[in-house]
Amino acid sequence: MIEFRLPSLGADMDQGTLLEWHVRPGDTVQKGDVIAVVDTTKAALDVECWHPGKVLDLLVQPGQTFPVGTLMARLLEAGEDAASIPPPRAEPGPRVAAQPTAGAPTSAAAPPPGPKALRHAVSPLARRRAAELGVALDSVTGSGPHGVVTLRDVEQASSKAGLPRDRSAEIRRTIAAAMSRSKREVPHYYLSDQVPLAAAAAWLRQSNEGRPVTERLLMAALYLRAVACTAVRHPAMNGFFVDGTFRPSAMVHIGMAISLRGGGLVAPGIHAVEQKSLTETMRALTDLVARARGARLRREELTEPTITLTNLGDNSVDAVHGIIYSPQVALVGFGKVSDRPWVVGGQVVPTATVMLTLAADHRVSDGHAGARFLAEIAERLQHPENL
């Protein structure tokens, strides 16, 4: 039997709300199929199942909120018979390492057999508190051992019920937590460089003339490719700093900072930009922006980016000095493209330029390395035909 549990869809996710099932009992599932859509504080995410099987039963209903690790569904493996599977037991919340995991959530270490499979058990204290707060216990999901509803569950349910669910406030809180942690823990250093874009702009114009409207390229695609091709050669800018050590990434998954309607932003990733053509990069970017604004992102898009790119070019600012999205170690920023005085051969010439900036983690790299990284991005942007 395959137990399908709510995966963690991001480092800061501890629970999710089921929006819809894409499968019904009896359906056959292939590895990688999206079987559910789960709402997190960031976005609605498609959740894939990584084992082929046949859906036996669905154990949570749309609208329910439950902790990471909760058993959501059970699937039969090939050759398994539904008759041989016992009915599901009430679930403990997240699995904890101290519990034996061999298919027996009732801990063997605990003295005598505890309450088994209590249907919606509520602790005496939680029941009393629910009455005081006017919380309907039917709607509360238990996070205690054996799925028991505890005081904490009731108080959380109460604080949620009091306010209508406010997505932008939740996104704000998520951003606040991530950015505060980064500013507190990551020693940032900042570099900037004025980069002429005349060649890139001219090449784009020319290239787009031969393309159908839907295939036209934006400057952002050039930025993505320039950053990706450069990051491959500068491992200290691309990867994760976790538990005191830096783990560079062989691939460059670029998180694209995308502002959301109604406020806030997400930085979902484009997978392996270093391996994509410019056209593929542009397609991926268009798709990503549309899905991010529709709040329909895939789980790995939020967890896998190895470096972030932020482009405030549309916002009439010269430069952006960003905060690194830890555990990443670098963030590349682009300001607006604008004609500025530029000295060419002793003459001041109006030239399209952009302010290219870098925020990087001083635990992993130094200013010198950062400067070489920026210089190479600038250089690549002078040869758009190679991107």
Next chain:
Amino acid sequence: MSERLSYREATRQALREALQRDPRVFLMGEDVGRYGGSYAVSLGLLGEFGPERIRDTPLSELGFVGAGIGAALGGLRPIVEIMTVNFSLLALDQLVNTAAALRHMSGGQFHVPLVVRMATGAGRQLAAQHSHSLEGWYAHVPGLRVLAPATVADARGMLWPALQDPDPVLIFEHALLYNSEEPATTAAVEVDIRRAAIRRVGSDVTLIAYGGMLARTLVAAEQLAQDGIQAEVIDLRVLRPLDEATILDSVRRTHRAVLVDEEWRSGSFSAEVSARIMEQAFFDLDAPVQRVCGAEVPIPYAKHLEEAALPQSASIIAAVRSILSGRAT
């Protein structure tokens, strides 16, 4: 380096001070005189106080406990030592039918100001006739006060208040504790023998232990703290009359209780404490009360089996986790 005092020396010092302070006090029991006590508690006291006040007795618990009751009724303040709680069963009739009952049967005319000390508990490979923990049986009996000093300070500070009690007091000294040490203080601090002691303050769960189980419960609490679980540790130290207020107050704050008791689970003292919590703090509980007790076997001789039969820090930690596992830490 500051001087340290062992539980054994503290008990001896308490005996010495009582013998010095009150001429009515005397000690009697098997081997307490010439041999110095089977756990060497009274070593040297015979030389200091003489055979009138440090009296060796025949191997007859029924006889010498009865003699102690008679002496108490006659105006003396006897301290009777019984070698282990297992042997005290021979004196059950004197303790339960006579010492505990006389005050009530005489309409308050006779008190029995008797103190009985005895070793209890396992952990020294003394097997099934010298290792049991039966203090819960005595805590069942009205008319007795039952003490279980778990610290050096309590070993030193409980005897004198016990001697001031007009009714019989039983003091259970866990045999594993005699060698434990604490920094020495100059004077005995008199212990309030009506109150339990909070040995560690915490907010997530209340661990309740006494006697020989206190130290390993505190070890468990420290390990839990490393995982962010703050355990409060209560040392019951008075098993009868039970200090319910301290227990209930703590459980009402932490909403969870784990009881640690070396006794066999069935009918153990922890069963009584658990029942009191259920009766009076049920609506403050966020999880079922858990018990970590001795295995239901006569204590084995083999070291590994004896250890397996007793509550250990690991089993205490497992019990705590079993009621906190769903909690994000």
